[in-house]
Amino acid sequence: MDRLTRMNRLTRIAAMVTLGAITLGLAACGGNKEATGTPTTAPKAATATATATQAAAKPVTITGSDYAFAVDGQAVPGVQTITFKNAGKEDHELQLVSLDQGKTLADAQKLLATPGAALPDWVKFNGGAWTIPAGTQSTMTAKLNAGSYILLCFVESPDKLPHFAKGMAGTLEVKGTEAKAAAPTATLAIEATDHAFKAPAEAAAGKATISLKNNGKESHFAGLIRVPDGVAYETFTKALTSPPATATPAAASPKPSATGSPAAAAPAAPSGVSGGVGAVSAGGQAWSTTELKAGTYAIVCLVPDAKGVPHAALGMMNKLTVK
Numbered sequence: 001m002d003r004l005t006r007m008n009r010l011t012r013i014a015a016m017v018t019l020g021a022i023t024l025g026l027a028a029c030g031g032n033k034e035a036t037g038t039p040t041t042a043p044k045a046a047t048a049t050a051t052a053t054q055a056a057a058k059p060v061t062i063t064g065s066d067y068a069f070a071v072d073g074q075a076v077p078g079v080q081t082i083t084f085k086n087a088g089k090e091d092h093e094l095q096l097v098s099l100d101q102g103k104t105l106a107d108a109q110k111l112l113a114t115p116g117a118a119l120p121d122w123v124k125f126n127g128g129a130w131t132i133p134a135g136t137q138s139t140m141t142a143k144l145n146a147g148s149y150i151l152l153c154f155v156e157s158p159d160k161l162p163h164f165a166k167g168m169a170g171t172l173e174v175k176g177t178e179a180k181a182a183a184p185t186a187t188l189a190i191e192a193t194d195h196a197f198k199a200p201a202e203a204a205a206g207k208a209t210i211s212l213k214n215n216g217k218e219s220h221f222a223g224l225i226r227v228p229d230g231v232a233y234e235t236f237t238k239a240l241t242s243p244p245a246t247a248t249p250a251a252a253s254p255k256p257s258a259t260g261s262p263a264a265a266a267p268a269a270p271s272g273v274s275g276g277v278g279a280v281s282a283g284g285q286a287w288s289t290t291e292l293k294a295g296t297y298a299i300v301c302l303v304p305d306a307k308g309v310p311h312a313a314l315g316m317m318n319k320l321t322v323k
């Protein structure tokens, strides 16, 4: 439970804290006017050019390690699918963020200097690949405009430092000829409101294509966490949504046994994170594929409200049975 508690804690770190920690430049932001050939090109030739560009477009893979993002390939405007690989030893996620209204890193830093500030309209969450375990991979799909995006990992290390503060804050430049790819067909379609999920209660084991449509006014994500075999869903989710103040004594309560019982060494247990769709701003939609195995999962949103309470504790937590 300890890692889940940590995940819970990290969500209390508002997004503005994250953005303020980014030390990369956004000079290229919005400067991606791509030369797509001569404007006088006949429509027929333009189509041929677009086709050739798409055929030549290299699939985008973003690899997360401890602690950095490495981007391979070129993301283009339109429906873009990105493979996310976790090559590290810790859990990692890939969250896409953009700054609207001409805002820059300096604006984000000003936001950081205002503790407890509400998330402003100009910070947009564009979906992502929610947390996956070391050595695994997933995909994320989102409709992207040309421009500069920020890549973040909110996962917290045992030392309590979030990964974005350790180097997992990068950029993704989206440019070039718009892709004509269609949006994925979801096998697990989820809709979010403030604060509830409308989601299927069952899913088939294997590759799931998850869609998250945000019909709320706040930002939401849909993370999948597998409940450990032998643990009741209610027990698991209660621990997940318990405030750290109560979770900490509970976690510390088992007395260390003389034999060093593995049961007491919960922090070493897998967190159960199984992918899902990263945070999406109000009105947005994004997709992600992940592998599900038979068992019970919790679909959760751990985005904090204005008081720091994770949405899961407000009702954004659904049981999903996979068989």
Ligand SMILES: [Cu+2]
Residues within 6 Å of the ligand: 195, 219, 220, 221, 301, 302, 303, 311, 316
């Ligand atoms: Cu939420």
